[in-house]
Amino acid sequence: MSSMPVRPKHPEGTPGHFLSYRKFLLRSLALSTDGSLLFYTWMIMLTLVFLVGANAWANQVVHGMITTNMTDHVSWGLYISNFTFMVGVAAGGVMMVIPAYLYRDKAMHNVVILGEFLAIAAIVMCLMFVVADLGRPDRSWHLIPGLGRFNFPISMLTWDVIVLNGYLLLNLHICGYLLYMRFLGRTPNPKWYIPFVFISIAWAISIHTVTAFLYSGLGGRPLWNTALLAPRFLASAFVSGPAFIIISMFVLRRLQVPILDDPIHTLLKILRITVLISLFMVVSEIFTEFYTGGAHTSSARYLYLGLHGKNALVPWIWTAVGLNIIGAILLLHPAATKRAVPLIIACVFVFVGTWIEKGMGLIVPGFIPSTLHEMVEYLPSVTEWKVSAGIVAFGLMIYTIAIKIAVPILSGRVSPPGQPHPPRDC
Amino acid sequence: MTEQSKGKTISLPVLGSVSRRTAMKGVGATLGAGAFAAAISPLRHLADTLTVEELMQQHYQELSADGKKKVIERLEAETKEQYGADVTISDPRPIPGTKFVYAINLSVCNGNGKCVEACHNENNHDRDTNQSYIRVLEMQKGTMDMEQGNTTYDHEVPAADKFYMPVQCQQCDEPPCTDVCPVQATWKEDDGIVVVDYNWCIGCRYCEAACPYHARRFNWKTPNVPAAEVNPDQGYLSNRIRPQGVVEKCHYCLHRTRKGRLPACLEACPTGARVFGNILDPDSEIRWLLENKRVYVLKEEVGTKPSFFYFFDS
Numbered sequence A: 001m002s003s004m005p006v007r008p009k010h011p012e013g014t015p016g017h018f019l020s021y022r023k024f025l026l027r028s029l030a031l032s033t034d035g036s037l038l039f040y041t042w043m044i045m046l047t048l049v050f051l052v053g054a055n056a057w058a059n060q061v062v063h064g065m066i067t068t069n070m071t072d073h074v075s076w077g078l079y080i081s082n083f084t085f086m087v088g089v090a091a092g093g094v095m096m097v098i099p100a101y102l103y104r105d106k107a108m109h110n111v112v113i114l115g116e117f118l119a120i121a122a123i124v125m126c127l128m129f130v131v132a133d134l135g136r137p138d139r140s141w142h143l144i145p146g147l148g149r150f151n152f153p154i155s156m157l158t159w160d161v162i163v164l165n166g167y168l169l170l171n172l173h174i175c176g177y178l179l180y181m182r183f184l185g186r187t188p189n190p191k192w193y194i195p196f197v198f199i200s201i202a203w204a205i206s207i208h209t210v211t212a213f214l215y216s217g218l219g220g221r222p223l224w225n226t227a228l229l230a231p232r233f234l235a236s237a238f239v240s241g242p243a244f245i246i247i248s249m250f251v252l253r254r255l256q257v258p259i260l261d262d263p264i265h266t267l268l269k270i271l272r273i274t275v276l277i278s279l280f281m282v283v284s285e286i287f288t289e290f291y292t293g294g295a296h297t298s299s300a301r302y303l304y305l306g307l308h309g310k311n312a313l314v315p316w317i318w319t320a321v322g323l324n325i326i327g328a329i330l331l332l333h334p335a336a337t338k339r340a341v342p343l344i345i346a347c348v349f350v351f352v353g354t355w356i357e358k359g360m361g362l363i364v365p366g367f368i369p370s371t372l373h374e375m376v377e378y379l380p381s382v383t384e385w386k387v388s389a390g391i392v393a394f395g396l397m398i399y400t401i402a403i404k405i406a407v408p409i410l411s412g413r414v415s416p417p418g419q420p421h422p423p424r425d426c
Numbered sequence B: 001m002t003e004q005s006k007g008k009t010i011s012l013p014v015l016g017s018v019s020r021r022t023a024m025k026g027v028g029a030t031l032g033a034g035a036f037a038a039a040i041s042p043l044r045h046l047a048d049t050l051t052v053e054e055l056m057q058q059h060y061q062e063l064s065a066d067g068k069k070k071v072i073e074r075l076e077a078e079t080k081e082q083y084g085a086d087v088t089i090s091d092p093r094p095i096p097g098t099k100f101v102y103a104i105n106l107s108v109c110n111g112n113g114k115c116v117e118a119c120h121n122e123n124n125h126d127r128d129t130n131q132s133y134i135r136v137l138e139m140q141k142g143t144m145d146m147e148q149g150n151t152t153y154d155h156e157v158p159a160a161d162k163f164y165m166p167v168q169c170q171q172c173d174e175p176p177c178t179d180v181c182p183v184q185a186t187w188k189e190d191d192g193i194v195v196v197d198y199n200w201c202i203g204c205r206y207c208e209a210a211c212p213y214h215a216r217r218f219n220w221k222t223p224n225v226p227a228a229e230v231n232p233d234q235g236y237l238s239n240r241i242r243p244q245g246v247v248e249k250c251h252y253c254l255h256r257t258r259k260g261r262l263p264a265c266l267e268a269c270p271t272g273a274r275v276f277g278n279i280l281d282p283d284s285e286i287r288w289l290l291e292n293k294r295v296y297v298l299k300e301e302v303g304t305k306p307s308f309f310y311f312f313d314s
C-alpha cells in the first residue's frame, strides 16, 4: 500500500465526495459481478440454495410454523441455534482486529478486513435467523425503537437488537471507509476509523455476552442458568471465528490471492489457546452437572446419555465432543504450523464441533425435559434445514462479494477517479 | 478473479470491451430477480388476508376508545368471514380493588381432566391439536418431584398411589415472561392477570422459553374451530380466536371473571377442588383458605411469586 499516491485531504462531504463515492459504488458493483467461471458457478450455486430457502420461508410464513418441528415444549430450534452460533462467528472476527490494531501486527493488518467482512456476513445471517424464527415477521416493525414498543432495558432481546445492529454498522463503516480511501488512493485518516476499530473490539465482546445473557437469565431453564455461559460463548466464538478465517485464507490462496503465512500462524496461536479454554469450560460444566445430579441436571443427562429412553441428541453431542477433541489435538500438533492439510482439517472439525455444541447441544436440550418435566424431543424439519441453508448461502454470498471487491482495491489494481493507474505489482 | 490473475486494470463498468459481459450480467440479474419473486410467491397469499389496518394497528394500550371500537368491529367481522360465527368481543377492564387468586385442593382433585376440556371449549382452542391452557400431572404419592410425574396418563382415575396436580398459568407477581418480551406485547394487569395483545405479539417465543410453568402456547398454525363450536362470548385480551404465529396463555377467563362469573375450569370441576376469588376481599373463601391452610406454590425457588396456590386437606 505504501506505493499509493497520497493526495491532500478534501473537506468531507463536498460534491467531489458525492461523485466519487458514486463511482466507488459502481466500481464495487462491477467488481462484485465480474469473475471467473469458478466464481460464477459458486455464486449461482449459492443463489440456488438461497432461493430454495426463500421459498421454504415464504411457505412457513403462510402456513405457519407448524412446518417446523418446533413445539410448545421445544419452542426454539435450529434457527435460534444457528443464530447463537453465528453471533459467535461474528464476534470471532475480532481475534484478527486485536492483533492488528492492539499489537500492531503488520501482517495481520493487511488481512484484518477479512475478519471484519466475516463479522458483517455473520451478523446479517444472525438477523435473518431471528426473522426466520418470528411467528409474525410482518410485525417486525414493533421492534424498531420509536415506532414500536421497545422493552428496553428490561428485555435482553432488545439489548441484542441494539448490539447486533450496532456491530453491523460499526463494521460497515470501518470496511467502507477503508476501501473508499484505498479506492481514492488516499491514506485513510486514523481519526475516521481508529476510534471505531477500538469500539468494535469492545462491541464484539458485548454481542456475545448479551446473547449469552438472553439464555442465562432464565431461571426456569437450569441448563442455561449458569454464570459460565457468557465466558463459554466467548471462548467458543474465538474458536469458530478464527477457524473460519483460516479456512477462507487457504481458499483465497488457492485462488492466487497472496496471503502470507504470518497471519495464519497468529490465528493458529490464538486457536491453540481458545480451543483449550473452551474445552476446559465444557469439562467444568459437565463435572458440575453430573457430580451434583438431581432434577436440575436432567437436561445435561438427556443430552449426553439420554433420559427415560429418549436420546435423539446423544449422537449429536458426542460427534461434537469427538470433533472438538480431535480438532484440538490436531491444532496443538506441530504439524499444524507446517502443513496446510492437518490445519484445515482441524479448523473444519472445531468449526463444526462448535456449531453443534452451541446449537443442537445447548439451545435444544435447554427445553428437554420441559419445565413440567415432560420429555418431548426435537430434530429440525426439512423446512428448517432449507431456510437455514438459504440463510447461510446468502451470508456466503455477502462474504464472497465483499472479498471480491476488496482484493483488487486493496492490492491497488483499481484506479481512483481522474488518477493515473497505480503501479502494477504482479 | 480474472482481472486479478491477469493483473490488468479495467476501467469503469459499462464501457467498451466489457459490454457483452455487462449484458450477460443484466440477463443474470433479471433472471435472479424473477426467480426470487417466484420463490417467495407464496407470500402473495398473505396480501389477500392481511389488511393494512391490521398491519398498522397500534399497541392495545395506545388505542383510543374509538380506535379500539373499530378494531373490535373489524375482528368480529373477520371471525364471521373466516369462521362463519357471530361473536361479540368485549373488553372488560380490571375491577378496582380486585386481585384474583386461584387455589387447588390436591386432596380432592382426582385427575378427571374436566377442567382441561372446559378450557379447550371456553377459549376457542385449536381443535386439531386439542390445545388447552391446563395440563394435569399425575404424581407419585410420597414425592413432589415433577420428574416422576406424567401428563399423558390414559387410564381410570384416580389411580391408586397417585395424586393429581393441574398446572396452568400461575399469574406470577414477578412474571419472567413479561420481562423478556422485547415489544411489551404481554403485561400484568392491575387485577394480577397476565395478558397478551395478540395483535402486537411478534411471535419470538422468548416468553415461552422464560416461563417456568409451561403456561404459554404458540399458534403454530391458524386455529381450527368449527362454527357451531365457537364460543361467541369473547374478550379482546382473552378467548377471542387467536391469529396464527402469536403466543397465548391462561387469562383466568377475564371475560367472565371481570364480569362477576367464575373461570370455566372451576365451573367444570366436578370435585370442587378449585377455589377462585379476590384476595383483597377479607370475606372471600380464597382469603380464608390462604390464611388457614398450609398452602404452597410451584417452584418457589425461581422467585416468580405465583398467584396460584396448592394445598392438601389433611
Ligand code: SF4
Pocket: B180, B181, B182, B183, B184, B185, B186, B196, B200, B201, B202, B203, B204, B205, B206, B207, B208, B246, B247
Ligand atoms: S412471543 Fe410475543 S408475547 Fe412472547 S415474548 Fe415474543 S413478542 Fe412477547
